[in-house]
Amino acid sequence: MKKQQIQASVKDERLVEKRRDEMIKGAVSLFKKKGFHRTTTREIARESGFSIGTLYEYIRKKEDILYLVCDSIYDRVHTKFEQHKMDLEHGTLEGLKQGIRNYFRVVDELQDEFLVMYQESKSLTKETLPYVLQKEKEMALLLEKMLTRCVENGELFLSKEQVQLLSHNIVVLGQMWGFRRWVIQKMFTLDEYIDMQIDFLFNGILRNKNSENLEN
Amino acid sequence: MKKQQIQASVKDERLVEKRRDEMIKGAVSLFKKKGFHRTTTREIARESGFSIGTLYEYIRKKEDILYLVCDSIYDRVHTKFEQHKMDLEHGTLEGLKQGIRNYFRVVDELQDEFLVMYQESKSLTKETLPYVLQKEKEMALLLEKMLTRCVENGELFLSKEQVQLLSHNIVVLGQMWGFRRWVIQKMFTLDEYIDMQIDFLFNGILRNKNSENLEN
Amino acid sequence: MKKQQIQASVKDERLVEKRRDEMIKGAVSLFKKKGFHRTTTREIARESGFSIGTLYEYIRKKEDILYLVCDSIYDRVHTKFEQHKMDLEHGTLEGLKQGIRNYFRVVDELQDEFLVMYQESKSLTKETLPYVLQKEKEMALLLEKMLTRCVENGELFLSKEQVQLLSHNIVVLGQMWGFRRWVIQKMFTLDEYIDMQIDFLFNGILRNKNSENLEN
Amino acid sequence: MKKQQIQASVKDERLVEKRRDEMIKGAVSLFKKKGFHRTTTREIARESGFSIGTLYEYIRKKEDILYLVCDSIYDRVHTKFEQHKMDLEHGTLEGLKQGIRNYFRVVDELQDEFLVMYQESKSLTKETLPYVLQKEKEMALLLEKMLTRCVENGELFLSKEQVQLLSHNIVVLGQMWGFRRWVIQKMFTLDEYIDMQIDFLFNGILRNKNSENLEN
DNA sequence: AATGAATGAGATTTCATTCAT
DNA sequence: AATGAATGAAATCTCATTCAT
Incomplete structure (x- = not known):
């Protein structure tokens, strides 16, 4: 999948x-305010500080802008991951928790961008969409790797399928923080949210019966 | 919130x-194929089997169609829930599982509609959007009720906050089946997906260590 | 010119x-409120108390309604003239004044209708417009007759051309009461207006120097 | 009243x-040919020598064109008055006559424009209509000033009300030349028309008895 | 004779894109 | 490299008119 x-x-x-x-x-x-379709190229040019003519010196079609936006968001996600120095190496439960925690924080920082990307990416054409979907998969892959390392280390007992599904679960529960912000962010702080989600992920709801003494 | x-x-x-x-x-x-904005009113008229003039005898603005679509989807969701006779009464773990199972099946049946609704509802105006968001909350509320019943029955030990968060988790994990279909549905059948998700929800990933003998 | x-x-x-x-x-x-073009046939049907289908049982094109309206207005003007028993016979100055007075009162009573007719009659087609213009001319002709009678009686000394022009002047000064109502009717009552106009017509502005003793 | x-x-x-x-x-x-409503924006664009897109670079709504037309007409009227150097200063009867004469000539030159303005101005919205009506009043005011000057100079003996009414009379008799052109302009040349109207205005119809020797 | 659902031509308006300067 | 005026395809929406019931 080429850029x-x-x-x-x-x-x-x-x-x-x-x-x-x-x-x-x-x-x-x-895009945050009005979405891709309701935003005109003129507005983008003005907001960016140059003329419509200049805008078209740097792109060819309006859709190019959406692609650039999506691409840039993924870049920033990767950069953020790096900044948070996600500990992919150790393969310990503690490292895994830290990784998930970091991912949630990244989602929080970039929630506007994620929202834009998910709501508008369907407007991409056949040529650019696959690349964006690929990026999407890679995000899950990052988490998958961390989980796999833990399984290899004997810290977790999960089948390959379970690992794959779980990695998507975590991705989606992260996005939920941004996508359902109008209800979730009214109920919890980010730290509360992260703690509760990690508790659920690790212990499930049955285990909660006697999990008061579990660290989370 | 009036209709x-x-x-x-x-x-x-x-x-x-x-x-x-x-x-x-x-x-x-x-809308499934092209999204709300890329679909013209003339196309909708043709696809519906009548003329553009006739279309406008039944609505006033293009946006009305989107509202009707969203509204109809929620109606169908509620109807489906009824059909599946979601067992809100018993408050047993078995009943809860069955309820979740049913919810996942509804999402599967209406996955196109959900996709449309989530991707396009932001195109609704200030007047209609709140009504749709309200409906969205009600969906989580259905699951919240089931969970609360189990807590009241002493089958689960969860705080009020945990119940609320969990209900949103389940809603979102259901939608994930449709939204990430291009990867998830290639990996699992619906039944496999449901079984695995219920296992994760109930037992978490740590408990999986020795949960081979658990029914799911 | 056929009806x-x-x-x-x-x-x-x-x-x-x-x-x-x-x-x-x-x-x-x-038409008074919105003009001919802004009024839809549906609205006319509803306002008239029957359905759009019924409306079209009695006309063939929307323009027919405008024609019927114009025609009816002229009929009413003639009827009003009759009611006021315009004294065409005597050919006295007093009779002339009375005739003008009556014309002004008719314009006052039908001012809405006149307004509609003058603003919209240009929307008539080539077939119906001439008939309406003809009616317009006939109105001036009524006054022309009265003036001519006075000239014949030796009460006035006016050339044929002067009589023709004068008759149009009177018609227009009458319409002015309705057309400039937003300024004229704020300044004068109808009776004041009539008195002043007749004074001007008969005596002009120079004669006013020493016309205080003239009856009007 | 702001522009x-x-x-x-x-x-x-x-x-x-x-x-x-x-x-x-x-x-x-x-507009002359078909009126405002029957004229499409595309026709206006074509007639003006540019594309429909270009048209809308210079206005925002079709109604804007009507406003621009009305506004431009008043500007031209004022300019014409200036060109004719209307003698407001002297306050003599001769100056008054010259002023009226000039006004009649302006109406003649702009008769198409006046026709359009009077027939279509009611299509303006609440925002622009008052401005146009104001301009209308100003036209009468110009004549009112001239008359007042003569009264102040003792050349005319007229009450304030008479002056106001008279100014509107003159405005309307001017417009009559254009509005009733289909009959009036067939009967008289412009100069004949002006002479006769001034005679009527100054001397009235009674005075005409023995006014043959009056200059006009 | 009355109804009102259906039609589609046509109107206004927007906006991505081009291109001469 | 930058500008912004010009373009016209295409979208939404209206409404006079028809016609089956």
């Missing part, structure tokens, strides 16, 4: 990157 | 209902 | 007349 | 003025 190259008329690559960053910032802020 | 009344020019109420049903069916099938 | 016959599908002539009267009444009241 | 500002997307103000002038010219010529 889609968006053609620019401008040659100076450094300039291209700079302008596109401005564009993405402007676009995300508008 | 929004969509005005029709046609007087015959039975006819209005019939035509709107045709419209909703046509619209869902198109 | 245009508007075709009706319904045979019963008495019924046709009755329905058309209802139609005209409804239409005038709507 | 309504019509928003344009194009920034270059000189260009906006130029294009709008083209638009107004095109629109007036079409």
